Each structure stands twice: as C-alpha cells, then as structure tokens.
Ligand code: UD1
C-alpha cells in the first residue's frame with residue numbers, strides 16, 4: 051500500500067526572531083527540517099512533499115532535491131497547507147502521512163506505528179497524541195463518554211474545562227488518501243481566518259466515521275520548535291539520544307553532557323571520547339581510538355587505534371595507529387598514513403604524510419608528499435605560497451629534515467637526505483645527501499646507515 055508523506059513548512063516562525071527561516075535553523079549540525087524529511091522518507095520509501103511558503107527560495111536552496119515542493123501562498127493554516135498538495139498527490143497513493151518540519155524529533159518507529167495503525171483501522175484517519183502535563187499551546191483531544199475521539203479544539207478556542215484535558219494533538223496524522231482529498235473541502239474558515247487541519251477530526255466523527263488515536267509514550271518526540279528555547283531543548287534531547295545509542299553500541303563517552311556527536315557520524319567499538327569533543331558532518335571514527343578532550347573532527351575519516359588530543363581535523367583522512375596532538379590542526383586534504391605521529395602545534399594541509407612519518411613539534415606542512423618514515427624536525431615549514439601559486443614539496447622516504455628547516459617550494463628532498471638545523475632549502479637536495487645553510491648547499495654525500 052503506497053504512502054505519501056506531506057511535511058508542512060510554510061509558516062513564518064516569527065517567534066524565532068530571526069532572518070533565517072525557522073526550518074533552516076541548525077539542529078546539531080543539520081537544518082531542522084532535514085530530520086522530519088529523513089524520518090518521513092524512511093517510512094514512505096519516497097521523497098516527501100514539503101509545503102513551503104515563507105522564505106521559499108532559501109528553503110529550496112538549502113534542502114535541494116531532498117523533497118518535492120508545493121507552494122502555499124498565502125498561508126491560511128494547516129488545513130490550507132495540505133490542500134495545496136491535493137492536485138499533485140490525488141490518486142497517487144492509498145495513505146497520506148502528515149508531519150511538520152518544525153517537529154524534528156519524531157522517530158521513524160512512531161511514524162511506522164502510526165501508519166501500521168491506520169492500515170488496520172476502518173476509519174479515515176489515525177492521529178498521534180501525547181499525554182503531557184505541560185500543554186505547550188497544543189490542541190486538546192476531546193473524547194466522548196465512551197472514550198472515543200470526538201474532536202480537537204485549539205487552545206485559543208477551548209473552554210476552561212477543555213483546557214484541563216491533558217491528551218494533546220501532536221499534529222501528526224495518517225489519512226486514508228481518498229477520504230482526505232475530499233474531506234479537506236469541508237473545512238470551514240476559522241474565526242482567525244485559517245483552515246485548521248484539526249477540523250478533519252470533527253468532520254470524520256460528524257459523519258460517524260471513527261478516528262483512532264495512537265498515544266505516544268514519549269513526549270519529547272513531539273516537541274514542536276517555535277522559539278530558540280525550544281531549539282536548545284530539542285538539541286539536548288537529540289544529543290542525548292545519539293550519545294546513548296553510541297554508548298550502547300560500545301563507545302565510551304567520559305562525559306556525555308559535553309560530547310557533541312552529529313547524527314551523520316559513525317564510531318567504532320571501544321573508542322573512548324573525552325569531554326568537549328565535537329564529531330561533525332561526514333565523519334567516521336574507527337575502533338579503539340581515544341578522541342579528545344577538546345577536539346573537533348569535521349568531515350574526516352579516522353582509522354582504528356588513533357589518538358587525537360586537543361586538536362582540530364577538517365576534511366582530513368587519518369589511517370590506523372596515528373597520534374595527533376596536543377594542538378594539531380589537520381586542514382582540508384591532509385592525509386596521514388598508518389603510524390604517523392604528529393605532535394604539539396603542528397598544521398598539515400593538502401598533504402600526504404607517508405607511513406611512520408614523525409612530525410613532533412611546531413611544524414607547517416602544506417601541499418607536500420612524504421615517503422615512509424620521514425622525520426620532520428621541530429619548526430620545519432614548507433614555504434608553499436609564493437604570493438600567487440601554491441607550490442609542491444616532495445620529501446623522499448627516510449629523509450631527515452633538521453629543526454627549523456624552511457622548504458621553499460617547489461622543492462624536492464631526495465630519499466635518505468638530511469638538512470641541517472635552520473637550512474633554507476631553495477633547490478633540490480639529491481638522495482642521501484646532507485644540505486646545510488642559507489640558501490642550503492649540498493655539502494656531502496651521506497654514508498648509508500642501516
Ligand atoms: C498545530 C495544531 C495543533 C497541534 C500542534 C502541534 C492546527 C490547527 N493545530 O498547531 O492542534 O497541537 O500543531 O504542534 O493544525 N504551517 C503551514 N502553513 C500554514 C500554517 C502552518 O505550512 O498556513 C506549518 C507550520 O510551518 C508548522 C506547522 O504547519 O510547521 C504547524 O503550524 P503551527 O502554526 O505551528 O500550528 P500550531 O499552532 O502549532
């Protein structure tokens with residue numbers, strides 16, 4: 051039975067007090083809307099339809115091809131928003147799932163349960179409700195004497211007695227599609243000048259059709275974000291969920307409260323993460339690593355048994371058994387092969403450090419390729435930028451770069467060569483040769499050492 055998901059995102063979000071559209075505000079590194087889109091996509095197995103209106107160009111630009119768009123202009127309420135999808139979707143699927151882009155924490159499991167419940171229900175809709183002491187301005191679910199759902203009343207229209215009801219409308223529904231597209235025409239304009247989607251509950255029961263409520267056990271799931279306070283609350287819940295799931299799959303978090311792992315990240319078993327660590331974007335960390343404290347790893351791949359201490363990695367690749375830090379900075383295109391050691395205050399950009407290479411202290415390596423087992427002495431700098439171009443440095447296997455060497459690129463250091471402390475290398479040093487001075491001169495051929 052086919053399902054289409056319709057996600058409402060046309061509202062203005064005035065209470066965010068922001069130039070950024072509400073649904074694009076970042077929630078743990080991703081636009082808020084992307085969470086609702088992903089869970090709806092998983093349930094329906096297809097691109098959801100996103101109803102947009104306010105700041106639609108920006109929304110399209112950020113969310114791109116992840117959804118199909120329908121425009122609601124002007125925005126006359128949640129019922130009106132769903133009406134806009136009718137011409138696109140009528141006759142296309144058996145069921146329609148409706149969720150909100152500003153409700154990011156709703157889980158795929160709950161949506162699946164909702165769809166499952168509607169599949170075996172004879173009535174035209176199943177709604178997700180929640181029992182909560184704090185009503186947060188949600189609509190109240192009114193039931194009759196037999197306990198059957200009768201209608202939903204919005205807080206503004208509720209009587210004092212109805213305001214006491216603690217079963218709330220989450221705003222997430224699964225509809226029989228044929229019924230939905232017809233019944234939408236029956237919604238009347240409210241006193242506030244809006245078409246309320248919630249009216250469909252009363253419309254169904256007034257035709258003696260049964261409305262089923264699936265009561266969620268998790269109030270957190272249906273947190274709708276209207277303000278930045280709600281955004282922070284949602285971020286804390288999401289973070290806790292992600293952290294707990296990694297701990298249960300074998301990752302140690304020394305202090306989960308100060309550990310920030312985005313939903314797109316993966317971490318191998320027996321890795322230990324120290325406080326104030328941020329794992330962001332397309333980042334994968336292997337097994338048995340020790341990461342942090344005070345580390346940011348962004349869009350990077352880290353192998354097994356690595357140590358990263360007080361460091362920042364951006365768009366970098368780190369193979370197994372590498373140790374970095376304290377205070378290392380890997381920038382875009384840094385690739386550290388197996389067993390590399392990169393100590394205090396090092397920076398590597400767009401470079402490959404071959405297996406076993408050691409770079410202990412205070413060095414900048416940019417646009418460089420090294421062979422295996424190179425030693426880069428303290429304070430070595432690749433002078434890679436001549437004011438116009440970025441130039442390449444090549445360092446052969448087993449080379450030993452003396453402390454404070456300036457490698458003025460483009461330049462090549464042959465395999466097994468050495469540079470003296472403070473050398474300023476402006477031209478090629480042949481293999482197994484010692485070069486010293488400023489500019490460095492090759493002074494002797496080196497004896498082969500074993
Ligand atoms: C709605 C429900 C309420 C429920 C609550 C749960 C209605 C009338 N009320 O109220 O019963 O408890 O959600 O959060 O449905 N939107 C549009 N176009 C519009 C208006 C809204 O796309 O014209 C979108 C908004 O961007 C938002 C969502 O629909 O994502 C909900 O709208 P909102 O105005 O926040 O409804 P609530 O007052 O929260």
Ligand code: MG
Pocket residue numbers: 274275276
């Ligand atoms: Mg709302």
